[in-house]
Amino acid sequence: MSMNWEFIMSALPLYEKAAWLTLKLAFLGILASLGIGLLCSIVLYQRTKGLERLVRVYIELSRNTPLLIQLFFLYYGLTKLGITLSEQTCAIIGLAFLGGSYMAEAFRGGIESVSKSQIESGISIGLSKLQLVRYVILPQAFAVTLPSLGANCIFLLKETSIFGAIAIADLMHVTQDLIGMYYQTFETLFMLVVAYLIILLPLSLFLTWLERKVRYAEFGN
Amino acid sequence: MKGNNKVLLEIVGLRKTYGARPVLDDINLSIHKGEVVVVLGSSGCGKSTLLRCLNGLESIQGGDIKLSGKSLTDKNVNWQEVRQQIGMVFQNYDLFPHMTVMENILLGPSKVQKRAEKEVMEQASQLLDRVGLLNRKDDYPRQLSGGQKQRIAIVRALCMNPEIMLFDEVTAALDPEMVREVLDVILGLAKQGMTMVIVTHEMGFAKAVADCIVFIDAGKICEIAEPDEFFSNPKTERARQFLNIFQY
Numbered sequence: 001m002s003m004n005w006e007f008i009m010s011a012l013p014l015y016e017k018a019a020w021l022t023l024k025l026a027f028l029g030i031l032a033s034l035g036i037g038l039l040c041s042i043v044l045y046q047r048t049k050g051l052e053r054l055v056r057v058y059i060e061l062s063r064n065t066p067l068l069i070q071l072f073f074l075y076y077g078l079t080k081l082g083i084t085l086s087e088q089t090c091a092i093i094g095l096a097f098l099g100g101s102y103m104a105e106a107f108r109g110g111i112e113s114v115s116k117s118q119i120e121s122g123i124s125i126g127l128s129k130l131q132l133v134r135y136v137i138l139p140q141a142f143a144v145t146l147p148s149l150g151a152n153c154i155f156l157l158k159e160t161s162i163f164g165a166i167a168i169a170d171l172m173h174v175t176q177d178l179i180g181m182y183y184q185t186f187e188t189l190f191m192l193v194v195a196y197l198i199i200l201l202p203l204s205l206f207l208t209w210l211e212r213k214v215r216y217a218e219f220g221n
Numbered sequence: 222m223k224g225n226n227k228v229l230l231e232i233v234g235l236r237k238t239y240g241a242r243p244v245l246d247d248i249n250l251s252i253h254k255g256e257v258v259v260v261l262g263s264s265g266c267g268k269s270t271l272l273r274c275l276n277g278l279e280s281i282q283g284g285d286i287k288l289s290g291k292s293l294t295d296k297n298v299n300w301q302e303v304r305q306q307i308g309m310v311f312q313n314y315d316l317f318p319h320m321t322v323m324e325n326i327l328l329g330p331s332k333v334q335k336r337a338e339k340e341v342m343e344q345a346s347q348l349l350d351r352v353g354l355l356n357r358k359d360d361y362p363r364q365l366s367g368g369q370k371q372r373i374a375i376v377r378a379l380c381m382n383p384e385i386m387l388f389d390e391v392t393a394a395l396d397p398e399m400v401r402e403v404l405d406v407i408l409g410l411a412k413q414g415m416t417m418v419i420v421t422h423e424m425g426f427a428k429a430v431a432d433c434i435v436f437i438d439a440g441k442i443c444e445i446a447e448p449d450e451f452f453s454n455p456k457t458e459r460a461r462q463f464l465n466i467f468q469y
Contacts, residue, residue, distance in 0.1 A: 120278055121315035125329035125381060126304040135328060139319045 007184050008191060018174040019195050025088060025170070026157045029095025033156065034149070036096060037103020042133060044104070045111050055104070062101035067159050070094045075166040091163045099156045106152055110145030111137055143214045150207035154200060161196075171195050226254040229289060229416050230275070230385055236283030237267070237274055237440075244270050245440045248284070252385070255414045259427040259448070262437035263463060268420045271437070272387045275418070276307045289384070305334060308378030309387040312394050314370040316362040316377070322349070323358045326377045334381065341380065348376045352406050368399025372406055385416040392423060404430075424467050428452050436460050 040055045062070075074090040085093070114137050122136040164173030175192045179185050230252040237245040245267045252258050260268045273279040275286060277293065277300045286293040293303060316325050323345060330341040349355040352372040362370055371391055378386060388407060392400040404426045411417065411430050421427055427434065427448065434451040436444040438459045444451065455461050 115315075117311060117313055117315045118317065121311060121317075123278065124276055124304055124307075124309040124311075125377065126301045126333040127329070128301055128333075131332055135332065136317055140317075143319070 003190070004184060004187050007182065008187050011178060011184075011188065011191060014174050014178070015171065015191050015195055018169055018171045019199065021168070022157075022160050022163075022170045023199060025091045025095065025163065025168070026160045029092045029160075030099060030153055030156050032092065032096035033099025033103050033152075036100030037105075037107050040100060040104035041107035041111055044108055045133070045137075046129065059101040059104055062097055063105075067094060067098045068162050068165055070097055071162070071166050087163075087166050087168050090166055091160070091168055095156055095159065098159065099152060102152045102155070103149065106145050106148035107141065109148065110141030110143075113144045114140045146207075146211050146214055150204075150211065153207070154204060157200060157203070158196070226256070228252070229254045229256075230418075231287040231290075232275075232284070233287070234284035235271075235274065235281055235286065237270060237279060238282050243440055245274070245281075248437075248442055250435060250442065250445070252416060252418060254384075254416055257411045257415075257417045257419065257430055257432045258435055259431035259433070260418065260420045260435045260437060261424075261427060261463070262443075263466075266437045267440040268437050269389050272309070272389050272418060272420055275387060276304055276309050301333065305329075305381050306384040307387060308381055308383035308385070310371070310374050310378050310389065310391050312390045314362075314367070314374040314394075316370055316373055318362050321359050321361055322354070322365075322373050325362070325373065326380050329377065329381050345376065345380050348379055349373075351409070352376055353402075366399060367395045368402045371395065371399075371403045375403070375406055375410075379410075385418065386410065388417065388419040388421070390420050390422065392421065424452070424464075436463065438463075 040059065043051045043055045071090060071094040074085060074094050075087065078085060118136060118140065119132065122132045127135065160170055161172040163170045164176060167173075169177075171192055175188045178188045182188075228251045232248050232250040232252075235245055235248040236243065248271060250258070260271065262268045270279060274281050281294065284294075288303060288306065292298070316322075317328070320328065323342070326345045326349075327338065327341055330336045330344075331338055346355060346358070349358055352375065354369060354372055354376075357365060357369065357373075362373070365373065375386075375391075391407075392403050395403065400423065404423065407417070407419065408426075408430055419427070419430065431448045434444075434446055434448050435442060436446075436451065436455075436457070436459075444455060444457050444460050446456065451460070452464065455464060
Protein backbone atom coordinates (compact mmCIF):
# COMPACT_ATOMS: atom_id res chain seq x y z
CA MET A 1 0.00 0.00 0.00
CA SER A 2 1.44 3.35 -0.93
CA MET A 3 0.63 6.73 0.47
CA ASN A 4 -1.02 9.28 -1.80
CA TRP A 5 1.26 12.23 -1.07
CA GLU A 6 -0.40 14.43 -3.61
CA PHE A 7 -3.68 14.10 -1.78
CA ILE A 8 -2.01 14.79 1.54
CA MET A 9 -0.45 17.97 0.21
CA SER A 10 -3.76 19.19 -1.16
CA ALA A 11 -5.57 18.49 2.13
CA LEU A 12 -2.87 20.15 4.22
CA PRO A 13 -4.44 23.65 4.30
CA LEU A 14 -7.72 22.18 5.52
CA TYR A 15 -5.93 20.41 8.35
CA GLU A 16 -3.98 23.51 9.23
CA LYS A 17 -7.16 25.53 9.55
CA ALA A 18 -8.85 22.80 11.58
CA ALA A 19 -5.84 22.47 13.86
CA TRP A 20 -5.89 26.16 14.69
CA LEU A 21 -9.60 26.00 15.39
CA THR A 22 -9.13 22.96 17.65
CA LEU A 23 -6.32 24.76 19.45
CA LYS A 24 -8.31 27.95 19.89
CA LEU A 25 -11.40 26.22 21.29
CA ALA A 26 -9.33 23.94 23.50
CA PHE A 27 -7.27 26.86 24.83
CA LEU A 28 -10.33 28.93 25.74
CA GLY A 29 -12.18 25.95 27.16
CA ILE A 30 -9.23 24.82 29.25
CA LEU A 31 -8.56 28.35 30.49
CA ALA A 32 -12.18 28.65 31.60
CA SER A 33 -12.11 25.21 33.20
CA LEU A 34 -9.02 26.19 35.19
CA GLY A 35 -10.85 29.25 36.46
CA ILE A 36 -13.99 27.29 37.31
CA GLY A 37 -11.94 24.54 38.94
CA LEU A 38 -9.99 26.97 41.09
CA LEU A 39 -13.12 28.77 42.25
CA CYS A 40 -14.90 25.50 43.01
CA SER A 41 -11.95 24.12 44.95
CA ILE A 42 -11.76 27.28 47.06
CA VAL A 43 -15.49 27.08 47.75
CA LEU A 44 -15.07 23.45 48.81
CA TYR A 45 -12.03 24.28 50.92
CA GLN A 46 -13.61 27.27 52.65
CA ARG A 47 -16.89 25.37 53.01
CA THR A 48 -18.80 28.43 51.85
CA LYS A 49 -22.38 27.92 52.93
CA GLY A 50 -24.89 27.32 50.14
CA LEU A 51 -22.27 27.46 47.42
CA GLU A 52 -20.60 24.29 48.65
CA ARG A 53 -23.70 22.24 47.90
CA LEU A 54 -24.10 23.80 44.48
CA VAL A 55 -20.48 23.02 43.64
CA ARG A 56 -20.86 19.40 44.71
CA VAL A 57 -23.92 18.96 42.52
CA TYR A 58 -22.11 20.59 39.61
CA ILE A 59 -19.07 18.33 40.02
CA GLU A 60 -21.11 15.16 40.08
CA LEU A 61 -23.22 16.28 37.13
CA SER A 62 -20.22 17.32 35.09
CA ARG A 63 -18.09 14.27 35.77
CA ASN A 64 -20.80 11.70 35.32
CA THR A 65 -22.19 12.81 31.98
CA PRO A 66 -20.37 12.51 28.63
CA LEU A 67 -19.20 15.63 26.85
CA LEU A 68 -21.22 14.65 23.81
CA ILE A 69 -24.45 14.84 25.79
CA GLN A 70 -23.39 18.11 27.37
CA LEU A 71 -22.74 19.56 23.92
CA PHE A 72 -26.06 18.31 22.56
CA PHE A 73 -27.81 19.88 25.52
CA LEU A 74 -26.09 23.22 24.95
CA TYR A 75 -26.52 23.18 21.18
CA TYR A 76 -29.94 21.61 20.64
CA GLY A 77 -31.51 21.65 24.11
CA LEU A 78 -31.02 25.32 24.90
CA THR A 79 -32.47 26.34 21.55
CA LYS A 80 -35.75 24.78 22.65
CA LEU A 81 -35.62 27.05 25.68
CA GLY A 82 -35.07 30.02 23.43
CA ILE A 83 -31.34 30.39 24.00
CA THR A 84 -29.30 30.03 20.85
CA LEU A 85 -25.54 29.92 21.12
CA SER A 86 -23.07 29.65 18.28
CA GLU A 87 -21.35 26.29 17.73
CA GLN A 88 -18.06 27.61 18.98
CA THR A 89 -19.54 29.14 22.10
CA CYS A 90 -21.24 25.83 22.86
CA ALA A 91 -17.97 23.99 22.36
CA ILE A 92 -16.08 26.28 24.73
CA ILE A 93 -18.80 26.22 27.38
CA GLY A 94 -19.14 22.45 27.06
CA LEU A 95 -15.42 21.89 27.47
CA ALA A 96 -15.27 24.30 30.41
CA PHE A 97 -18.27 22.60 32.03
CA LEU A 98 -16.64 19.20 31.74
CA GLY A 99 -13.12 20.34 32.62
CA GLY A 100 -14.14 22.53 35.55
CA SER A 101 -14.98 19.56 37.73
CA TYR A 102 -11.80 17.67 36.87
CA MET A 103 -9.74 20.76 37.58
CA ALA A 104 -11.63 21.37 40.82
CA GLU A 105 -10.81 17.88 42.04
CA ALA A 106 -7.17 18.30 41.05
CA PHE A 107 -6.89 21.63 42.88
CA ARG A 108 -8.67 20.18 45.89
CA GLY A 109 -6.15 17.36 46.12
CA GLY A 110 -3.34 19.89 46.08
CA ILE A 111 -4.95 22.15 48.64
CA GLU A 112 -5.54 19.25 50.98
CA SER A 113 -1.90 18.25 50.71
CA VAL A 114 -0.82 21.49 52.40
CA SER A 115 -0.16 20.53 56.01
CA LYS A 116 -2.22 21.83 58.89
CA SER A 117 0.85 23.25 60.57
CA GLN A 118 1.65 25.36 57.50
CA ILE A 119 -1.82 26.81 57.70
CA GLU A 120 -1.56 27.47 61.42
CA SER A 121 1.76 29.09 60.86
CA GLY A 122 0.10 31.45 58.37
CA ILE A 123 -2.82 32.10 60.69
CA SER A 124 -0.51 32.91 63.56
CA ILE A 125 1.16 35.74 61.64
CA GLY A 126 -2.27 37.25 61.16
CA LEU A 127 -3.05 36.35 57.53
CA SER A 128 -6.71 36.58 56.59
CA LYS A 129 -8.46 33.56 55.10
CA LEU A 130 -8.01 34.85 51.58
CA GLN A 131 -4.39 35.86 52.12
CA LEU A 132 -3.76 32.39 53.49
CA VAL A 133 -5.14 30.86 50.30
CA ARG A 134 -3.28 33.31 48.08
CA TYR A 135 0.16 33.29 49.69
CA VAL A 136 0.47 30.00 51.54
CA ILE A 137 -1.95 27.39 50.25
CA LEU A 138 -2.19 27.92 46.50
CA PRO A 139 1.53 28.23 45.74
CA GLN A 140 2.21 24.97 47.56
CA ALA A 141 -0.91 23.28 46.25
CA PHE A 142 0.04 24.27 42.72
CA ALA A 143 3.28 22.32 42.78
CA VAL A 144 1.43 19.22 43.94
CA THR A 145 -1.48 19.75 41.56
CA LEU A 146 0.51 20.43 38.42
CA PRO A 147 0.81 16.82 37.23
CA SER A 148 -2.95 16.27 37.42
CA LEU A 149 -3.67 19.69 35.91
CA GLY A 150 -1.40 18.75 33.03
CA ALA A 151 -3.09 15.40 32.58
CA ASN A 152 -6.46 17.17 32.56
CA CYS A 153 -5.29 19.62 29.89
CA ILE A 154 -4.26 16.77 27.64
CA PHE A 155 -7.48 14.89 28.37
CA LEU A 156 -9.58 17.95 27.50
CA LEU A 157 -7.63 18.61 24.34
CA LYS A 158 -8.36 15.09 23.17
CA GLU A 159 -12.03 15.49 24.08
CA THR A 160 -12.29 18.27 21.50
CA SER A 161 -12.39 15.51 18.89
CA ILE A 162 -16.15 15.22 19.33
CA PHE A 163 -16.80 18.90 18.58
CA GLY A 164 -17.65 17.73 15.08
CA ALA A 165 -20.94 16.47 16.47
CA ILE A 166 -22.17 20.07 16.69
CA ALA A 167 -20.90 21.01 13.24
CA ILE A 168 -17.54 22.44 14.16
CA ALA A 169 -14.87 21.94 11.51
CA ASP A 170 -12.25 20.61 13.89
CA LEU A 171 -9.61 18.03 13.01
CA MET A 172 -11.85 15.03 13.47
CA HIS A 173 -14.68 16.59 11.51
CA VAL A 174 -12.46 17.49 8.59
CA THR A 175 -11.13 13.97 8.53
CA GLN A 176 -14.57 12.43 8.44
CA ASP A 177 -15.60 14.82 5.68
CA LEU A 178 -12.60 13.95 3.56
CA ILE A 179 -13.14 10.24 4.03
CA GLY A 180 -16.73 10.67 2.96
CA MET A 181 -15.78 12.63 -0.14
CA TYR A 182 -12.57 10.98 -1.34
CA TYR A 183 -12.35 7.61 0.43
CA GLN A 184 -8.69 8.35 1.25
CA THR A 185 -9.13 6.74 4.65
CA PHE A 186 -5.54 5.87 5.33
CA GLU A 187 -4.10 9.24 4.35
CA THR A 188 -6.66 11.29 6.24
CA LEU A 189 -6.41 9.23 9.43
CA PHE A 190 -2.62 9.42 9.16
CA MET A 191 -2.85 13.22 8.93
CA LEU A 192 -5.27 13.29 11.85
CA VAL A 193 -2.90 11.37 14.09
CA VAL A 194 0.05 13.54 13.07
CA ALA A 195 -1.95 16.70 13.67
CA TYR A 196 -2.90 15.63 17.21
CA LEU A 197 0.67 14.61 17.90
CA ILE A 198 1.97 17.97 16.71
CA ILE A 199 -0.36 19.66 19.17
CA LEU A 200 -0.08 17.28 22.11
CA LEU A 201 3.57 16.24 22.12
CA PRO A 202 5.01 19.73 22.71
CA LEU A 203 2.35 20.37 25.35
CA SER A 204 3.18 17.13 27.07
CA LEU A 205 6.91 17.84 27.01
CA PHE A 206 6.35 21.38 28.25
CA LEU A 207 4.26 20.11 31.16
CA THR A 208 6.90 17.58 32.13
CA TRP A 209 9.52 20.32 32.09
CA LEU A 210 7.30 22.64 34.13
CA GLU A 211 6.57 19.93 36.71
CA ARG A 212 10.24 19.33 37.26
CA LYS A 213 11.03 23.02 37.52
CA VAL A 214 8.28 23.78 40.02
CA ARG A 215 9.13 20.70 42.03
CA TYR A 216 12.75 21.69 42.46
CA ALA A 217 11.85 25.23 43.41
CA GLU A 218 9.17 24.42 45.91
CA PHE A 219 9.85 21.22 47.69
CA GLY A 220 11.63 20.38 50.89
CA ASN A 221 10.43 22.20 53.97
CA MET B 222 10.50 38.88 89.41
CA LYS B 223 9.06 41.60 87.25
CA GLY B 224 5.72 41.51 89.00
CA ASN B 225 5.50 45.24 89.47
CA ASN B 226 5.07 45.80 85.72
CA LYS B 227 1.54 45.93 84.36
CA VAL B 228 -0.27 42.72 83.50
CA LEU B 229 -0.07 42.07 79.77
CA LEU B 230 -1.87 38.79 79.46
CA GLU B 231 -4.36 37.53 81.97
CA ILE B 232 -5.91 34.08 81.94
CA VAL B 233 -8.96 33.69 84.15
CA GLY B 234 -10.60 30.33 84.83
CA LEU B 235 -9.79 29.04 81.37
CA ARG B 236 -11.42 25.75 80.47
CA LYS B 237 -10.84 23.78 77.29
CA THR B 238 -12.54 20.51 76.42
CA TYR B 239 -12.46 18.17 73.46
CA GLY B 240 -16.02 16.92 73.48
CA ALA B 241 -16.64 15.82 77.03
CA ARG B 242 -12.97 15.37 77.85
CA PRO B 243 -11.45 18.30 79.73
CA VAL B 244 -7.98 19.24 78.49
CA LEU B 245 -7.47 22.37 80.53
CA ASP B 246 -9.41 23.19 83.63
CA ASP B 247 -9.58 26.37 85.65
CA ILE B 248 -6.30 27.87 84.48
CA ASN B 249 -5.53 31.17 86.16
CA LEU B 250 -2.36 33.01 85.25
CA SER B 251 -1.19 36.60 84.96
CA ILE B 252 1.74 37.39 82.73
CA HIS B 253 3.36 40.76 83.33
CA LYS B 254 5.11 42.86 80.76
CA GLY B 255 8.71 41.70 80.40
CA GLU B 256 8.10 38.48 82.26
CA VAL B 257 9.31 35.11 81.02
CA VAL B 258 6.95 32.31 81.97
CA VAL B 259 8.06 28.75 81.36
CA VAL B 260 5.34 26.12 81.27
CA LEU B 261 6.44 22.64 82.28
CA GLY B 262 4.60 19.35 82.47
CA SER B 263 4.66 15.85 81.08
CA SER B 264 3.51 15.09 77.54
CA GLY B 265 -0.20 15.44 77.03
CA CYS B 266 -0.76 17.54 80.13
CA GLY B 267 -2.18 20.38 78.05
CA LYS B 268 0.70 22.85 77.98
CA SER B 269 0.82 23.16 74.18
CA THR B 270 -2.94 23.43 74.08
CA LEU B 271 -2.71 26.31 76.52
CA LEU B 272 -0.40 28.20 74.16
CA ARG B 273 -2.67 27.48 71.24
CA CYS B 274 -5.65 28.84 73.16
CA LEU B 275 -3.75 32.06 73.77
CA ASN B 276 -3.63 32.98 70.09
CA GLY B 277 -6.96 31.52 69.12
CA LEU B 278 -5.78 28.40 67.31
CA GLU B 279 -8.00 26.53 69.75
CA SER B 280 -11.38 27.70 70.96
CA ILE B 281 -12.00 27.74 74.69
CA GLN B 282 -15.12 26.53 76.46
CA GLY B 283 -14.96 28.64 79.58
CA GLY B 284 -13.17 31.45 81.33
CA ASP B 285 -11.47 34.38 79.69
CA ILE B 286 -8.17 35.54 78.24
CA LYS B 287 -7.36 39.23 78.38
CA LEU B 288 -4.65 40.92 76.37
CA SER B 289 -3.83 44.37 77.77
CA GLY B 290 -7.18 44.27 79.54
CA LYS B 291 -9.20 43.43 76.43
CA SER B 292 -11.12 40.20 76.48
CA LEU B 293 -10.32 37.78 73.66
CA THR B 294 -13.55 35.87 74.16
CA ASP B 295 -15.53 38.89 73.04
CA LYS B 296 -17.57 38.08 69.92
CA ASN B 297 -16.22 41.16 68.14
CA VAL B 298 -12.58 40.45 68.76
CA ASN B 299 -10.47 40.83 65.63
CA TRP B 300 -8.14 37.84 65.81
CA GLN B 301 -6.07 39.03 62.90
CA GLU B 302 -5.20 42.12 64.91
CA VAL B 303 -4.64 40.17 68.11
CA ARG B 304 -2.30 37.72 66.41
CA GLN B 305 -0.07 40.56 65.31
CA GLN B 306 0.55 41.24 68.97
CA ILE B 307 1.09 37.61 69.86
CA GLY B 308 4.00 35.99 68.03
CA MET B 309 4.10 32.22 67.97
CA VAL B 310 6.89 29.82 67.10
CA PHE B 311 6.09 26.15 66.54
CA GLN B 312 7.92 22.90 67.10
CA ASN B 313 8.29 22.18 63.37
CA TYR B 314 9.30 25.77 62.40
CA ASP B 315 6.90 25.70 59.46
CA LEU B 316 8.60 28.21 57.29
CA PHE B 317 6.83 28.53 53.96
CA PRO B 318 8.85 26.23 51.68
CA HIS B 319 8.10 28.14 48.48
CA MET B 320 9.51 31.41 49.78
CA THR B 321 13.02 32.55 50.51
CA VAL B 322 14.03 33.40 54.06
CA MET B 323 13.45 37.10 53.41
CA GLU B 324 10.06 36.52 51.77
CA ASN B 325 9.02 34.39 54.72
CA ILE B 326 9.84 37.22 57.08
CA LEU B 327 8.30 39.98 54.97
CA LEU B 328 4.95 38.27 54.35
CA GLY B 329 3.28 39.23 57.62
CA PRO B 330 4.61 42.77 57.98
CA SER B 331 3.92 43.73 54.36
CA LYS B 332 0.62 41.92 53.69
CA VAL B 333 -0.99 41.98 57.12
CA GLN B 334 0.44 45.12 58.62
CA LYS B 335 0.84 46.91 55.27
CA ARG B 336 4.17 48.37 56.30
CA ALA B 337 6.58 49.82 53.76
CA GLU B 338 8.84 47.14 52.34
CA LYS B 339 12.02 49.15 52.82
CA GLU B 340 11.41 49.70 56.50
CA VAL B 341 10.51 46.05 57.12
CA MET B 342 13.50 44.88 55.12
CA GLU B 343 15.79 46.97 57.32
CA GLN B 344 14.29 45.54 60.48
CA ALA B 345 14.41 42.03 59.08
CA SER B 346 18.08 42.43 58.16
CA GLN B 347 18.88 43.64 61.64
CA LEU B 348 17.07 40.72 63.25
CA LEU B 349 18.66 38.22 60.87
CA ASP B 350 22.04 39.66 61.67
CA ARG B 351 21.34 39.26 65.35
CA VAL B 352 20.61 35.54 64.95
CA GLY B 353 23.66 35.25 62.67
CA LEU B 354 21.80 34.39 59.49
CA LEU B 355 21.85 37.56 57.41
CA ASN B 356 23.95 35.81 54.78
CA ARG B 357 21.18 33.22 54.29
CA LYS B 358 18.41 35.70 53.53
CA ASP B 359 17.98 34.60 49.91
CA ASP B 360 18.08 30.88 50.64
CA TYR B 361 15.07 28.60 50.62
CA PRO B 362 14.12 26.80 53.84
CA ARG B 363 15.19 23.43 52.44
CA GLN B 364 18.75 24.74 52.21
CA LEU B 365 18.88 25.39 55.96
CA SER B 366 19.43 23.17 58.97
CA GLY B 367 16.73 22.67 61.56
CA GLY B 368 18.34 25.08 64.00
CA GLN B 369 18.70 27.72 61.31
CA LYS B 370 15.08 27.28 60.26
CA GLN B 371 13.93 27.69 63.81
CA ARG B 372 15.94 30.88 64.25
CA ILE B 373 14.36 32.22 61.05
CA ALA B 374 10.93 31.29 62.37
CA ILE B 375 11.69 33.32 65.49
CA VAL B 376 12.76 36.29 63.38
CA ARG B 377 9.60 35.95 61.30
CA ALA B 378 7.47 36.23 64.43
CA LEU B 379 9.60 39.05 65.87
CA CYS B 380 9.38 41.16 62.75
CA MET B 381 5.67 41.69 63.45
CA ASN B 382 6.74 43.59 66.59
CA PRO B 383 4.61 41.46 68.91
CA GLU B 384 3.90 42.34 72.51
CA ILE B 385 4.39 38.79 73.60
CA MET B 386 6.02 35.69 72.15
CA LEU B 387 4.80 32.11 72.54
CA PHE B 388 7.28 29.28 72.05
CA ASP B 389 5.82 25.80 71.67
CA GLU B 390 8.56 23.22 72.26
CA VAL B 391 10.73 24.95 69.71
CA THR B 392 13.74 22.71 70.23
CA ALA B 393 11.91 19.38 70.44
CA ALA B 394 12.44 18.55 66.76
CA LEU B 395 16.10 19.60 66.66
CA ASP B 396 19.30 17.62 66.78
CA PRO B 397 21.01 18.10 70.15
CA GLU B 398 23.83 20.23 68.75
CA MET B 399 21.35 22.69 67.27
CA VAL B 400 19.32 23.17 70.40
CA ARG B 401 21.75 25.60 71.89
CA GLU B 402 21.81 28.09 69.01
CA VAL B 403 18.04 28.42 69.25
CA LEU B 404 17.95 28.68 73.03
CA ASP B 405 20.64 31.37 72.91
CA VAL B 406 18.39 33.47 70.71
CA ILE B 407 15.49 33.11 73.13
CA LEU B 408 17.72 33.90 76.08
CA GLY B 409 18.85 37.05 74.26
CA LEU B 410 15.23 38.08 73.84
CA ALA B 411 14.60 37.56 77.53
CA LYS B 412 17.48 39.86 78.37
CA GLN B 413 15.98 42.56 76.18
CA GLY B 414 12.78 42.36 78.13
CA MET B 415 10.55 40.50 75.69
CA THR B 416 7.48 39.02 77.33
CA MET B 417 7.42 35.31 76.62
CA VAL B 418 5.55 32.13 77.39
CA ILE B 419 7.74 29.13 76.72
CA VAL B 420 6.76 25.50 76.65
CA THR B 421 9.86 23.36 76.81
CA HIS B 422 11.41 20.13 78.00
CA GLU B 423 14.87 21.67 78.42
CA MET B 424 15.06 21.90 82.18
CA GLY B 425 18.43 23.66 82.34
CA PHE B 426 17.18 26.27 79.93
CA ALA B 427 13.93 26.69 81.82
CA LYS B 428 15.88 27.37 84.97
CA ALA B 429 18.11 29.91 83.25
CA VAL B 430 15.49 31.86 81.35
CA ALA B 431 12.37 31.79 83.50
CA ASP B 432 11.09 34.43 85.87
CA CYS B 433 8.31 32.10 86.75
CA ILE B 434 7.68 28.39 86.30
CA VAL B 435 4.18 27.10 85.77
CA PHE B 436 3.83 23.37 86.28
CA ILE B 437 0.76 21.81 84.68
CA ASP B 438 -0.49 18.35 85.40
CA ALA B 439 -3.55 16.71 83.85
CA GLY B 440 -4.89 20.01 82.57
CA LYS B 441 -4.61 21.89 85.85
CA ILE B 442 -2.00 24.27 87.16
CA CYS B 443 -0.29 22.30 89.87
CA GLU B 444 2.33 24.75 90.96
CA ILE B 445 3.50 28.29 90.16
CA ALA B 446 6.92 29.14 91.54
CA GLU B 447 10.16 30.96 90.96
CA PRO B 448 12.61 28.73 89.11
CA ASP B 449 15.16 28.32 91.93
CA GLU B 450 12.46 27.29 94.29
CA PHE B 451 10.72 25.01 91.83
CA PHE B 452 13.83 23.11 90.86
CA SER B 453 15.35 22.84 94.33
CA ASN B 454 12.28 22.46 96.42
CA PRO B 455 9.05 21.75 94.56
CA LYS B 456 6.01 22.01 96.76
CA THR B 457 3.85 19.33 95.19
CA GLU B 458 4.45 15.62 95.05
CA ARG B 459 3.57 15.55 91.34
CA ALA B 460 6.22 18.15 90.53
CA ARG B 461 8.80 16.18 92.50
CA GLN B 462 7.99 13.05 90.50
CA PHE B 463 8.21 15.02 87.26
CA LEU B 464 11.62 16.49 88.13
CA ASN B 465 12.94 13.12 89.23
CA ILE B 466 12.47 11.77 85.71
CA PHE B 467 14.84 14.43 84.42
CA GLN B 468 17.49 13.78 87.03
CA TYR B 469 19.61 10.97 85.80
